Amino acid sequence: MKKNHKYGAWYDHAFKKTFLIMRLVLVISLVCIMQTFALDSYTQNSKISLSVRDLKLEDIIMQIESGTKYRFAYNRNEIDVDKNYSVSIKEAEIKEVLDQLFSDQGINYVIIDRQIILSAEEDPFISKQNHTVSGRVIDSMGMPMPGVTVVIKGSTKGTITDLDGKYSLADVSVNATLQFSFVGMRMQEIQAADESIINVTMVEETVGIEEVVAVGYGTQRKETLTGSISKVDGDELARSQTINLSSSLAGKLPGLIVNQRTGTPGAESLDITIRGTGTFNNNSPLVVVDGVPRDNILERINPEDIESVTILKDASAAIYGARAANGVILVTTKEGAQSKPTFNLSYSYGINNPTKVPDMMDAVLFAQVFNETQYYLQGRPDMSNYAPFFSDEAIQKFRDGSDPILYPNTNWPEVSLKKNPSQQRINFQASGGSENIRYLLSFGTSDQGGNYVNQPYSYKKYNARARVDVDLTKNLTVGANMSAILEERSEANGTDFVTILQANPTLVAVYPNGLIAPGRFGNNPLLSNRRGYNKWKNDPINTTFTASYKVPFVEGLTLDASYNYDLRNQFQKVFSKPHEYHEYNVQTGEYDPKTNNIPISVEDTYSRWTTALSNFRISYKTTIKEDHNVSAMVGTEQQKQTYSYAMAYRKNFVSPAIPQINAGSTKPEDLNNGGSASENAYNNFFGRVNYNFKSKYLLEFVFRYDGSQIFPEGKRYGFFPAVSGGWRISEEDFMANMKFIDELKLRGSYGELGNDRVPAYQYLQAFQFGNNFVFGGGDVPGIYSSTLPNPNITWEVSKKLDFGMDAILWNRLLGVEVTVFNEKRSNILLQRNLSIGQVFGFPALPDQNIGEVENHGFEVVLTHQNTIGDLTYSVNGNVSFARSKIIFMDETPPTESYQTNTGHPLGSDLYYKSDGIFNTQEELDSYPHGAGSQVGDIKVLDLNGDKIINGDDRYRASNSPQPEYVFGLTANLQYKGFDLSLFFQGQTNAWTYDGTVDEFGQEDLDNGLVYRATNRWTISNQEGATMPRSNDWQPGTTDFFLYDATFFRLKNAELGYTLPASILSKTGINDVRVFVNGVNLLTWAKEITWRDPEMSGGFTQYPPLRILSFGVNVKF
Structure with missing residues (x-):
C-alpha cells in the first residue's frame, strides 16, 4: 500500500527546497573559486590625506589604520610610539606619507601588501658576510601561515610567506635580525647568525589592545572600548569535541554562566545566562548571528564555522533595546580571505559515556x-x-x-547502557579570494550515538554554509551569507534514564536463553525499541544579503544595508505500538509469549518559524583638528516573525506496518487535532556616537527607539539610551616613568535596557473552550474568559551601572581586567497578591509591571603569555560573581518574616530546617515533631518556638540553584611540533535540592541509591547514620536534601602533533595535524558525588557525557 501523508509530503518538499538553495550556493561559490585562483596584492594607489602636529606616533598610526586597510607592525622596545610627530599631506600614496613622516627620524619602513613594518635604522658598520635564509611559518595549531611579513630589521628588505607558509630571503647578514609579523600575532625577532633555515611559530597577541571586537552593528578596537565586552575565538571553541556549541562556551567568558543539565543526544538541556538572573520571567540572553537576532541557534551552528563569540554584558547592549536586558551574545561566522584557494578537512572519531552513572x-x-x-x-x-x-x-x-x-x-x-557508543564529526572548508572577491564554503556532518541498549537514541546533523563578498566597484561591496542545517533525532518512545535507574533489581532483564523478560509491568528498558519511536526532523535555512557603499564625495561616510530571511521547519512523529515479551512459567518451565495492550497510535506535529529582517545604516567617521576622533552611526530595522503549529493524532490502527495518520481509526474517540499560529513584529531606530581625544579620553553614546507588537498601542515604543566613558591613564605624561605599565584604562557605563521576553498579547481578552451549558435539551460546549486583560502592560526595564579597569603590564606579559556591576530591574511582570485580592467569580488576575529585582557582582580576568626558547605558552583565568535580590513582588505577608521572598535571591525556596536525625525515642519525645515521626526520621527545628511543626517553621533559603561564582582556566602550550590545551571549569555558591535521593525502597518497588541505603539509620546503625531510615517521614521539603553544587572539572584537554614539513614536501599536502581530545575527563564535587553535580532535577536525568576522541586536520 502506498503511504501518503500530507506532512511527510510537505517535509520532502521542504528538504528538496533546502537542497536546491544549497546547490545554487555551491555553484556560486565554485564560480568564485575559479575566478580567484590568482592572488593579487592590495592596491598601492589608495590616496591618503593626513594633517597632524605634535601628535604621538601611536595615534597617527591609529588614524592611518582606521582610514585604510594598512596595518602596522613594530617592536615597542625599538620604536618610541609615544614620541610626537608632525605631517601635513593631501591625496598622497602611503609611501609619500611615510617618507614625510619619518624623514630624518631614524626609522625605516617596509610595505608588503597591507603590512607596514617599522624598524630602527641598521648600523652601517654591520658585517656584510651575507647568506640566504629560508624557512616556514606556522600558527599555534601547526597550520601554515600565508602572508606573514619577514623583514631584515633596520632595512627595507623583506618578503612575505607563500600559501604554504614558506619564505626565502637572500643577502642576509650573519649579524642581521629577522622580524616576523602578522596582524593579531606577536612580532618575533630572531638572530639570523649563520643559520640557513629558520622556522617560526607565531603566537596570538592574546594580551593586547590591538584586538578588534564585535559590538552591536560594528566593531571597535579594544584599546578604545568603553563597554564591558568579552570575546572568545572560534578556533578555541572548535577544540571541544562536543556537538553543541553552547556547552563549549561554559567557563570561556567572564560573566557567561552555562550549566548543562542533561546530555541527551541532540537535546542537551543547557541554562545560559549573562551575569546571573534579573527577572522572574525569561532570563535568556539575546543571540545575534552575523547581525541577525536568532532563537534556538547556538546548539545548531557548526563550531568550525565560528570566527568569534562576543558577549555584551553592560549598557553597551542597549543598542539592541527591548531585547537586551539579559545581555547579548554576538556570533560572528568566518568569511573568505584574500588568498589562493585553501582547503581544510577535519575528521574526528570518538566514544562517549556518561560522566557518572x-x-x-x-x-x-x-x-x-x-x-x-x-x-x-x-x-x-x-x-x-x-x-x-x-x-x-x-x-x-x-x-x-x-x-x-x-x-x-x-x-x-x-545491561541497559551501551559501552562506548561512537560519535564522529567531519568538516570541509574551502576559502580564498582575490582583491575583489572573497569566499568561504563549508560542509559538515555530526553523528552521535545514544547510550541505551536496544534503543534508537541517536542524533545526526548535516550543515552547509556559503559566504561570498564581492567588491563590485572601489566603493561598493555586496555579499551573501547562507546556511542550511538538517537535523535528525531519534529516541525511544516511553523509556528514559529514570526507568533504567529505578528498575527493580530482583526482576529478570534477559532470560538465560536470550528472551527479554517483562520487567515491571512490561516496562523493561530493553523492550523500548519494540514500543515504537519518537523522531524529530529540523531544517533551518538562514539567508543574509548585504551591501556596503563608501560615499566617494564625503570621506568617511558609509551606507550599509542588509536583508535576512530565516525559515525553520520541524516535524515530529511519535509512534506507539504493542510489543511482545516473555514470562517464565514456574509450573511448566516454559517461556510464555505475552503482548501488552497498548493501542497502535501515531501523533504527527508540524511547526514552522519564519523571520524576515531588513536593516539600513549610515556611518560616518572623521578626525577634527588632528586630535578629535569622531564616529557616528544611525540605523533602522524592521523585523517580522511568524509561527504556526499543527498536530494530528490517531489510534487503533489495523496494522503497525503503516504508521501514517490516514491509516488510523476515524472514530471521534480515536482522533485528536490541534493547531495554533502567532506573529510578532518589531520596528526600531538606533544609533551610536563615539568620541575620543587623542585616543586618551573616550566617550560613547548608544540608543534604540524600539517598538514591539506584543504590547498595546501607546505602550509599544520605548527609548533605551546608554552612555559610557573611558580614560586611558597610561597615555598621560605623568605615567611616562612607570615603564612596567603598557596600558591602563578606566571605564564606566550606565544605560537603560528592555526585556520583552514575556507572554505576548496580554492586553487582549483571552477565551477558552469549556463550561458546557444545557441548551435545547443537550450539552453545548461554551467558552469563558480565562484571564483578565491588562491594557497598560509593557516591557521590563533594566538599569545597568558598570565600572571597570583594564591593564597590560610588564611588556605585555600580563593582562588584568576587573569589573564591578549593578543592575536594577523594574516593571517586571507579576500578579498582585496583596494589594488586590482574588475575587470570586472572576478569571485569573493579569500580570502587571510591578516587580523589582537587584543584581550585583564582579568579574576578574588574568591573562599571561610568554615564549621561552622553543616553548610558547599562555594562561587565561577568569572568575565571575553575581547575586540577585528581590526588592518588590507584592507578596502576601507570610506568618513569619523569615519566609518572605523579598530580600532573597531569585530561585530561593522554602525548606524545613533540619538538625540531624532522631536517634532515640527519648530524643523524639523531648522535641516537637510531626504526628507521623518515628525514631530514625529527620529532626526538624521548631523555628518559631510554638512547640508545633507546621508550615510556619519553613524558612526562605539564602541561596538558589543559580551559581553565584563561576570560573574558568585555560592553558595552552606549544613545543616544536607538539601542542597541548587544558581547560578547567567550575562553580560554587550554588545549591540544589535533590529529593530523588530519598526515593528508594518504597512500597512501589523502585530501586534507589547505594549512597542512600548504606548510610541509612537502622536499629543497629544509629549513631553512625547520616541518612534517615527507609520510608522516613517528613513534614515537607527539608534542607536535609539541599546540597552544595560546587564542582571543578577538567572540561577539555587536547594534545596535538603537527607533522614536519619535510615529510609532506612531496605529497601536495600543506599541513597535517593529529590530535587526541577529551571532554569532561575529571570532576571534583564538594557534596554531590553520586551523580554529575552540574545536573538539575535529581539523578534520574540523562547525564552529561565524557567524550574521548582522536582526529586529524589536513590543509591543502
Whole structure:
C-alpha cells in the first residue's frame, strides 16, 4: 500500500527546497573559486590625506589604520610610539606619507601588501658576510601561515610567506635580525647568525589592545572600548569535541554562566545566562548571528564555522533595546580571505559515556531495605514477629546467584547502557579570494550515538554554509551569507534514564536463553525499541544579503544595508505500538509469549518559524583638528516573525506496518487535532556616537527607539539610551616613568535596557473552550474568559551601572581586567497578591509591571603569555560573581518574616530546617515533631518556638540553584611540533535540592541509591547514620536534601602533533595535524558525588557525557 501523508509530503518538499538553495550556493561559490585562483596584492594607489602636529606616533598610526586597510607592525622596545610627530599631506600614496613622516627620524619602513613594518635604522658598520635564509611559518595549531611579513630589521628588505607558509630571503647578514609579523600575532625577532633555515611559530597577541571586537552593528578596537565586552575565538571553541556549541562556551567568558543539565543526544538541556538572573520571567540572553537576532541557534551552528563569540554584558547592549536586558551574545561566522584557494578537512572519531552513572542497590541490599520499608509501614515497634517480604533464603539466593530466573540480581544500568557508543564529526572548508572577491564554503556532518541498549537514541546533523563578498566597484561591496542545517533525532518512545535507574533489581532483564523478560509491568528498558519511536526532523535555512557603499564625495561616510530571511521547519512523529515479551512459567518451565495492550497510535506535529529582517545604516567617521576622533552611526530595522503549529493524532490502527495518520481509526474517540499560529513584529531606530581625544579620553553614546507588537498601542515604543566613558591613564605624561605599565584604562557605563521576553498579547481578552451549558435539551460546549486583560502592560526595564579597569603590564606579559556591576530591574511582570485580592467569580488576575529585582557582582580576568626558547605558552583565568535580590513582588505577608521572598535571591525556596536525625525515642519525645515521626526520621527545628511543626517553621533559603561564582582556566602550550590545551571549569555558591535521593525502597518497588541505603539509620546503625531510615517521614521539603553544587572539572584537554614539513614536501599536502581530545575527563564535587553535580532535577536525568576522541586536520 502506498503511504501518503500530507506532512511527510510537505517535509520532502521542504528538504528538496533546502537542497536546491544549497546547490545554487555551491555553484556560486565554485564560480568564485575559479575566478580567484590568482592572488593579487592590495592596491598601492589608495590616496591618503593626513594633517597632524605634535601628535604621538601611536595615534597617527591609529588614524592611518582606521582610514585604510594598512596595518602596522613594530617592536615597542625599538620604536618610541609615544614620541610626537608632525605631517601635513593631501591625496598622497602611503609611501609619500611615510617618507614625510619619518624623514630624518631614524626609522625605516617596509610595505608588503597591507603590512607596514617599522624598524630602527641598521648600523652601517654591520658585517656584510651575507647568506640566504629560508624557512616556514606556522600558527599555534601547526597550520601554515600565508602572508606573514619577514623583514631584515633596520632595512627595507623583506618578503612575505607563500600559501604554504614558506619564505626565502637572500643577502642576509650573519649579524642581521629577522622580524616576523602578522596582524593579531606577536612580532618575533630572531638572530639570523649563520643559520640557513629558520622556522617560526607565531603566537596570538592574546594580551593586547590591538584586538578588534564585535559590538552591536560594528566593531571597535579594544584599546578604545568603553563597554564591558568579552570575546572568545572560534578556533578555541572548535577544540571541544562536543556537538553543541553552547556547552563549549561554559567557563570561556567572564560573566557567561552555562550549566548543562542533561546530555541527551541532540537535546542537551543547557541554562545560559549573562551575569546571573534579573527577572522572574525569561532570563535568556539575546543571540545575534552575523547581525541577525536568532532563537534556538547556538546548539545548531557548526563550531568550525565560528570566527568569534562576543558577549555584551553592560549598557553597551542597549543598542539592541527591548531585547537586551539579559545581555547579548554576538556570533560572528568566518568569511573568505584574500588568498589562493585553501582547503581544510577535519575528521574526528570518538566514544562517549556518561560522566557518572549512579550506583544503584543490588538485589540483596534492595531486599533488605524493602523489608524494612514494609516493617515501618505496618507500624511495628520492633522487628520481632515480622514476616518479611523477602525471606533470608531468598536474599541468600540473590547473593549467590544460584537461581538467576526466580532470584536474579540484575544490574539494570549494566545491561541497559551501551559501552562506548561512537560519535564522529567531519568538516570541509574551502576559502580564498582575490582583491575583489572573497569566499568561504563549508560542509559538515555530526553523528552521535545514544547510550541505551536496544534503543534508537541517536542524533545526526548535516550543515552547509556559503559566504561570498564581492567588491563590485572601489566603493561598493555586496555579499551573501547562507546556511542550511538538517537535523535528525531519534529516541525511544516511553523509556528514559529514570526507568533504567529505578528498575527493580530482583526482576529478570534477559532470560538465560536470550528472551527479554517483562520487567515491571512490561516496562523493561530493553523492550523500548519494540514500543515504537519518537523522531524529530529540523531544517533551518538562514539567508543574509548585504551591501556596503563608501560615499566617494564625503570621506568617511558609509551606507550599509542588509536583508535576512530565516525559515525553520520541524516535524515530529511519535509512534506507539504493542510489543511482545516473555514470562517464565514456574509450573511448566516454559517461556510464555505475552503482548501488552497498548493501542497502535501515531501523533504527527508540524511547526514552522519564519523571520524576515531588513536593516539600513549610515556611518560616518572623521578626525577634527588632528586630535578629535569622531564616529557616528544611525540605523533602522524592521523585523517580522511568524509561527504556526499543527498536530494530528490517531489510534487503533489495523496494522503497525503503516504508521501514517490516514491509516488510523476515524472514530471521534480515536482522533485528536490541534493547531495554533502567532506573529510578532518589531520596528526600531538606533544609533551610536563615539568620541575620543587623542585616543586618551573616550566617550560613547548608544540608543534604540524600539517598538514591539506584543504590547498595546501607546505602550509599544520605548527609548533605551546608554552612555559610557573611558580614560586611558597610561597615555598621560605623568605615567611616562612607570615603564612596567603598557596600558591602563578606566571605564564606566550606565544605560537603560528592555526585556520583552514575556507572554505576548496580554492586553487582549483571552477565551477558552469549556463550561458546557444545557441548551435545547443537550450539552453545548461554551467558552469563558480565562484571564483578565491588562491594557497598560509593557516591557521590563533594566538599569545597568558598570565600572571597570583594564591593564597590560610588564611588556605585555600580563593582562588584568576587573569589573564591578549593578543592575536594577523594574516593571517586571507579576500578579498582585496583596494589594488586590482574588475575587470570586472572576478569571485569573493579569500580570502587571510591578516587580523589582537587584543584581550585583564582579568579574576578574588574568591573562599571561610568554615564549621561552622553543616553548610558547599562555594562561587565561577568569572568575565571575553575581547575586540577585528581590526588592518588590507584592507578596502576601507570610506568618513569619523569615519566609518572605523579598530580600532573597531569585530561585530561593522554602525548606524545613533540619538538625540531624532522631536517634532515640527519648530524643523524639523531648522535641516537637510531626504526628507521623518515628525514631530514625529527620529532626526538624521548631523555628518559631510554638512547640508545633507546621508550615510556619519553613524558612526562605539564602541561596538558589543559580551559581553565584563561576570560573574558568585555560592553558595552552606549544613545543616544536607538539601542542597541548587544558581547560578547567567550575562553580560554587550554588545549591540544589535533590529529593530523588530519598526515593528508594518504597512500597512501589523502585530501586534507589547505594549512597542512600548504606548510610541509612537502622536499629543497629544509629549513631553512625547520616541518612534517615527507609520510608522516613517528613513534614515537607527539608534542607536535609539541599546540597552544595560546587564542582571543578577538567572540561577539555587536547594534545596535538603537527607533522614536519619535510615529510609532506612531496605529497601536495600543506599541513597535517593529529590530535587526541577529551571532554569532561575529571570532576571534583564538594557534596554531590553520586551523580554529575552540574545536573538539575535529581539523578534520574540523562547525564552529561565524557567524550574521548582522536582526529586529524589536513590543509591543502
